[in-house]
Amino acid sequence: xxxxxxxxxxxxxxxxxxxxxxxxxxxxxxxxxxxxxxxxxxxxxxxxxxxxxxxxxxxxxxxxxxxxxxxxxxxxxxxxxxxxxxxxxxxxxxxxxxxxxxxxxxxxxxxxxxxxxxxxxxxxxxxxxxxxxxxxxxxxxxxxxxxxxxxxxxxxxxxxxxxxxxxxxxxxxxxxxxxxxxxxxxxxxxxxxxxxxxxxxxxxxxxxxxxxxxxxxxxxxxxxxxxxxxxxxxxxxxxxxxxxxxxxxx
Numbered sequence: 001x002x003x004x005x006x007x008x009x010x011x012x013x014x015x016x017x018x019x020x021x022x023x024x025x026x027x028x029x030x031x032x033x034x035x036x037x038x039x040x041x042x043x044x045x046x047x048x049x050x051x052x053x054x055x056x057x058x059x060x061x062x063x064x065x066x067x068x069x070x071x072x073x074x075x076x077x078x079x080x081x082x083x084x085x086x087x088x089x090x091x092x093x094x095x096x097x098x099x100x101x102x103x104x105x106x107x108x109x110x111x112x113x114x115x116x117x118x119x120x121x122x123x124x125x126x127x128x129x130x131x132x133x134x135x136x137x138x139x140x141x142x143x144x145x146x147x148x149x150x151x152x153x154x155x156x157x158x159x160x161x162x163x164x165x166x167x168x169x170x171x172x173x174x175x176x177x178x179x180x181x182x183x184x185x186x187x188x189x190x191x192x193x194x195x196x197x198x199x200x201x202x203x204x205x206x207x208x209x210x211x212x213x214x215x216x217x218x219x220x221x222x223x224x225x226x227x228x229x230x231x232x233x234x235x236x237x238x239x240x241x242x243x244x245x246x247x248x249x250x
Contacts, residue, residue: 006065009097009104019094021065022049024056025107033238034102034112036095036132037064038120040195040202044068047202051117058231059239061108065098067091095127111238113154115230116140118195121158125173128153128182134237136230139194142169146176155183157233159226161192163215185233189222197223 006019022044026032035055039048044066055062095114102108113134116124121140128135129152137158143149150156156177160170170188177184189196193215201208201217211217 004063004101006063006094006097006101009101016069016090016094018069019065019097020069021063021098021101022052024049024052024062024064026056026059026061030061030107031109032059032061032107033133033234034099034105034108034110035060035062035234035238036098036102036112036114037062038095038114038116038123039064039067040118040120042118042203045202047198047200048117050199051115051197054227055115058234060113060234061102061105063098063102065094067094069094091123092127095123096130099127099131109238109240113234113238115234117197125150125153125156128156134234136234137173138197138226139164139166140169141166142172142176146172147179150176150182151180153177153180153182155233155237156186157184157230158186159197159230160186160188161194161196161215161219161222162188162190163193164196165214166194185229187226187229189219189226192219192222193217197226199223 004021004023006021037052037055044064048064052062052064099112102112103110111133114124114127114132115136117138121137124135124137125140126143132154134154135156139160158173160167170186174186195216196219198218203211
């Protein structure tokens with residue numbers, strides 16, 4: 001695993017002047033499908049880097065751009081969240097730079113997915129119409145006018161917890177994707193809260209007792225099932241399927 005810079009990626013729109021990103025490479029020899037992993041509102045921390053590692057272990061060349069690379073963290077969060085509503089911003093350009101970087105790698109097959117968590121899940125929905133082959137939205141807020149915004153999107157899998165303040169987004173996303181004619185799977189996990197796919201609590205240490213009260217944090221049972229569904233969905237849309245054996249030998 002290594003840290004790379006996505007600045008000045010040929011063909012990518014102008015985003016952050018200097019864009020660091022975490023790269024997780026699968027074992028063995030490539031080429032592999034690519035995945036852009038978009039972090040939570042707490043930033044590109046160790047938990048998010050392990051999410052990228054997990055995707056790499058599943059066989060995807062994974063790059064996680066740091067969308068908070070410049071300026072005050074609180075200001076970055078506010079600006080980045082505003083970008084979700086506007087659908088245009090340096091943060092979205094940074095995500096496109098990550099996709100373009102993967103597409104230009106000899107070790108990438110050219111098939112590229114996007115997975116996002118929390119704030120990143122909302123971004124995954126916004127960019128699902130922008131050249132990706134599959135998207136995973138994990139407890140992200142929906143874009144304005146979701147059926148219209150998601151028309152023409154790649155296949156989408158959505159995961160929400162029933163104890164999350166955003167639990168109602170699951171039904172709305174299901175309806176919007178059905179209306180837009182987008183292939184999808186949306187699941188609501190009983191007993192899970194926000195950030196349930198994380199493998200450890202994250203965020204500022206002083207806030208963690210409050211986050212726990214708000215049902216924000218790992219839920220291993222739901223996480224195991226959700227990851228199995230995400231893995232299946234991504235494999236179906238990103239990996240080359242071996243042809244079935246011909247029983248006649250032809």
